Amino acid sequence: MHGGFRAAMTWLHTWAGLVLGGVLFAVFWTGTLSVFHEEIDRWMLPSTRLTQTDAPLSLDSAVVPAIATFTQDATQWGISLPTPRRPHAPFFARGTDGEFTVHALDPATGTPLPPTQSEAASGFIVPFHYSLHIEWKDLGNWIVGLASMTMLALLVSGVVIHRKRFREFFTLRPHRNRQRFNLDLHNLTGMVALPFHTVITLSGLILFFGVYFPGAAELVYRGSPSPQGAFIGDAYGGYHRPAAGTSGEQGSLDAMLAVARDSWSGSPARFVRVWHPGDANSYVEIRRGYGDQVGLTRDQIYFDAATGEILHAFSAAPVMHVQRFIGGMHYIDFNHWTLRWLYFLGGLAGCAMIATGFVFWLQARQRRLAVHGHAGRRTVAGLAVGSVTGIIVATLALLVANRALPAQAELIGMERERLEILCFFAVWAASFVHGWLRPEAAWREQCGVIVTGALLAVALNAITTGDHLLRTVATGYWPVAGMDLLLVAGAAVAADAFRRLRPRQVASHAGTPSREHA
């Protein structure tokens, strides 16, 4: 009976991992990058490389007069206040026609920065992490959700299969044959980061409960004319009053920010929105920042725009507070550099675990299925190469395209930001074909491309922006210096892999497939 259970778990682990391993690697890889999405944004959007001043930001004297042309006829406008990691202030205004005007502002002057012409990490890598950019019927969200559930099943089945390994916890044998080392690495990354992987996967699912459990609001708010609206109001908070149609005054936004900060025990705000600007019924919405707490707080205060009187203050209910805490654990929008790096390492461990899982599947069948003849193995080889090294190459293509494409680039009706993304997907698709055509050599060749691509990205950043490593390190401009240093480090790791993967005369070094698996 017990052997049967373990065999069933092995079957599940092997095939679920194989089918969804590609999606899982893509989600883990983009998630790992998303940990530093603000820093990648600084690298990809040189116009936002502003030097932060310690001078307190004044909306009243600097920003409001500068944006008057955008806010004059707006039905609402809002500004995200700068954070320690984001020096600029994204701004939007919604016109009477419902159209949005969007700008990134220099918070010191209120003037719009030059157009960025790139989706960068916040617009491309982060949404890819949770939606794969498949928007049709939320299909991307559902695929990522399915992959997440599969990940949890893989973690549990992995523990069952390898439970004997817990007696040999900490075991890594790099000096033995490749297959032994690969399986040790798979088990080690799986075991040491098991708590992180479990929590990060589960919290990702809980973060998207609205997508995965869309009927929840209808169940609870059955009597309400708009169950979804009632649920959102109760859970997330909100306040609304219609415009009066007569003109009104705008009081001091800085004073309202100060009141909000005091009522949040010193926490700064992250977002300010003025509803019906210039109207007698105009009001101001201020939301609390995420920097100093784990949870994604929903604290918000609404002020009368003219008098500054508090109209409504919201704080999430206990259940929602728990959901926001779990969501915040996943989001890490808080200011904690140690944890940010530890999350990054945990994400890399996940990538290593998935990659070594793929490699194990291929190694275990290297002998059983004749290397070049078997179509199934060849297909898996292509899938594995494209999923692992391929998406890394594609990410580097995105960075290189970001620095190499001219400002006014346009091709077949696509603008610059679309072309960058086209580069990503075209290179990614090519990497799968490459892996299928050359199942044995592709790993090494793509490692070579990673070395070239990473160093090229660093060089292009230096050439096109002048912010080369010597300058950024000397001046302590760490967002860009860190990106460049990680690219160089990544190139070094890929170069080492390239060297180690050189073809050997005798291909029989790989040992026999382990009985533990498959």
Add this chain to the structure above:
Amino acid sequence: MTEPLLLLAALATACLGCALLALSQSRHWRLVNGGQVSPSATGTAAMRGLAVVMIVAALGFAFGRDGAAFGALLWSTLVSLAAAVTALTLAWSPHWLRPIAWPFRSHSRSPMPGIRGRTR
């Protein structure tokens, strides 16, 4: 100044805890000390007990630095890092752990002279 010190203390105790746990497993003990030296009669239990103390101490340092919410996240990720550091040390420089194993060595020779040291 206390924040970096507390972080260092949390990392150090977590690493020490993981190293002691590893040494309490016979495979890693042999790898570090060679097959000629065995842990003392109470050594294995003492190593495990001290390992738990160390890992709990790391939790204390993490809480002291960051409070309960951030501290819990910091502690759980730091222990994972410490486990990885221990495994990498055992793989490439196991002799670094010899001073940690020293107090737990038996004074008599190994009763199992046939057991060889590191096997690669």
